[in-house]
Amino acid sequence: MTKQIILILCVFMCFSCSELSETKTIKLAHGLDINHSVHVAMVKMGEDLKEISEGKLALEIYPNQQLGSEREALELLQIGSLDMTKVSAGVLENFAPKLKVFGLPFVFRDKAHAYSVLDGPIGQELLNESEQYWLKGLAYYDAGSRSFYTKDKPIETPEDLKGLKIRVMESITAMNMVSALGGSPTPISWGELYTSLQQGVVDGAENNPPSFYLSRHYEVCKFYTLDEHTVLPDILLVGTPFWNRLSDQEKAWVQEAASRSVPYQRELWAKAETEALEEVKKNGVTIIRPDKSLFSEKVQSIYEQFQTDPEMAKLIQQIQETK
Template sequence: MNFRIILIFFIVLLSCQPDKKATKTIKLAHSLGVTHPVHEAMVYMADLVAEKSDGKLELEIYPSSQLGTEQQCLELLQIGSLGMTKVSAAVMENFSPDLKVLGYPYLFRNDEHRFKVFDGPIGEKLLSGSEKYWLKGLTYFDAGSRSFYTKNTPIESPDDLAGLKIRVMQSPTAIEMVKKFGGSPTPISWGELYTSLQQGVVDGAENNLPSFYSSKHYEVCKFLSMDEHTAIPDILVISTIIWDKLNESEKTWITEAAKEATEFQHKLWKQAEEEALDEVKKAGVQVLYPEKTLFEEKSESMLQALKEKDEHLYELAEQIKNVK
């Protein structure tokens, strides 16, 4: 066991233990920087929990992967050594298989449709699907829409992706999607992506606007194609081991604060998207607005293949698309 693992173990060992500041402290770790709108929403949530509990309950936040990667934080939650974390819904696919559906392209008509799904019965059911793995979803944080960005080739149609190596998350759905569009999907960790783009290991990637900007990938990739193929949310997760130790008042404080923080984060995200778009344009990025139907038509076969492979997931996708 190396020194880093030992250090993390001792830091999180005190999770959900009394301290001088509050009767109970729950540690929340994540991989985002302190300027990210999701981090700001979690700080807002922590303030709300302290206020609602009159100082009896406290959230202690560790940003910037201080306690490990998304996968490592989930593993710490599963043994109750860490209280809460934020992960992409794509990362949660292994713990809640139905979440795979959120990775399918052009599932949502617009932001309003997406939020109705997340706030409704389908969204609630998806959040609860990982509880048998000791992971309880509390809320969805908006992560906007994901689009392609590239170094040398402007993407104006799926045909332009042919032969290009595109970085994707470790998600079978994301890999399949890029293949359908004609690209060559290449899973690479987020922390290694900037260097991989510089060195030509990949020709481009796909992500949301604030991440494209905050990661400084715009310094390398000068073409941004706003095809907005997917809208995969972030999920705030709490260990069921920790959750089950909370009394009803504590659970209510956290649930209410999470809901209020989500509404706050939606506003922050919109501002972050506008700022990111302005800044990357100033940095010389060419922003393209391709005809989305060209990408949508290419991706339709994914849902048809899903119907044959997993009828349950296909029906779930259809239910989502039909939410009014």
Template sequence: MKSYLNLIVCLIIALGTSSCEELIKTRTVRLGHGLDTSHSVHKAMVKMGEHLEELSDGKMTLKIYPSQQLGTERQCLELLQIGSLDMTKVSVGTLENFAPKMRVLGLPFLFRDRQHSFNVLDGPIGQSLLNEGEQYWLKGLGYYDAGSRSFYTKDRPVHSPEDLVGLKIRVMESVTAVNMVKALGGSPTPISWGELYTALQQGVVDGAENNPPSFYLSRHYEVCKFYTLDEHTVLPDVLLAGTHLWDKLSEEERGWLKQAVDNSIGYQRELWMESEKEALAEVEKAGVEIIRPNKELFSEEVEDIYDKYKEDTELSQLIQDIRATK
């Protein structure tokens, strides 16, 4: 409607002028996500918008809707699929419900370290997985760093998997995450991110699992005073465009958008490293006990999850290829 009105106004007041042509050709890309504006991902998106406008000489602009203004991650994906939203950022854990092969990235202790994960995600394997979503009207554009996920709890510390027994742990709507918590002895409880603080306060769940910046920025540390850095999963965030948008873009517009995305990824990863250090320092200052357990105690308990994938030849090979990546 807005672009239609702009067209009418142009025709009335400036028919044939260059300014009218520029107005008609301007494309606004709408991006919705669930994170706070202080998060490194949002800051990277702002930088992406600035770069996109610069690259396109003002012909493409980015309008960002943060903090679940347009809904949860799942709802934003559904909006992309029907063309009511252009872009979003979601965790791989959420995306696996829409692009099943993505669930391999949610397997616990899959990556040796952060650099190994970057080598996989930025290489042929990562690109292949980004392409997986296209048949579901989701065009993968790249991966933001979301660090490693670890457990945080309210009433008792977790030093080993035995300490998770009997605890209700919030997880994303992810079959892989559910299976992981079960394997470690906990009781997985899917709850939306926006409802988690209240659920922790009211005792609906005894704890959750996430990366340090999310633990800090969500203020969950006000309720949960134990943070166990077992770093069970390295679960990236994925930046996506709907194919409804992508199919409308010219090759030139796609180039501008992809370049802006790529630049924002490097910028976000730098911000992430800083925010991770800050988050751990701040929650510790607020009275949270930081626990650094023996990770092997946790990794040994989840080996059965990998056994289930042996029957799936394609996914089993994918796991082998990821582990073989230098």
């Protein structure tokens, strides 16, 4: 009997040790191309995570909307079927309303101002905002400035948008912005946009230079207007069902790996923006640099809508006062 007990204890201990030494795999899905700076930064994050955790944690990445759209990925996080994702702040505002502030046109003076807000207490507060919706923010990735691109006519002033169907994300703020500028906002999934542009479902869209280039939308749209109406960050998130299963040590490893990837992604992004504009010009795209003040004046009505919400009005003021 004693030998049997010892044998059982040995088997149990061996099983426990093997369990402890097993690598936990974190599944991360996003909608971008593998050449995108965000994906490359995620690959680095996976390498850092493996190093930091000494092989106890690993990252498995599913790019190109393999597991669904950004909204679908968020819903998978909420129910615990997916661990991590990257979405635009514009999509996340449907789950955490305060994040609408990022979609306000011209809320940031320039990139330095945006970084100052995102890297400071306001940015951290907004990262935490989605946690009550089972989505925990880990970091911001640079997604540059969004501008309009069109098929058949250049956009030089807001008046040129009148009557045009412009693809937007599933974002109320983005829809309100296009409407304020005179266009007709049309929400379409990113994965369906190329075909929609080809078939004339929409006349144009709005996004940053690398996304315009890597999506090959320049093959259809030959006018790119750098009005830079919004500086909308990408947000790296984990689902709280997954997060709550991690030990404090594992949480620290994941956060450190995520934080390490941010400056690397920003460096890649800066290069990608320059290269994207050069490449689309080579492919026959006309780059237009309009008077931004004309666009800024047209969207002031959006700010007025937020004045009835004291909390949002205060947040906008705090952002504008950040140096």
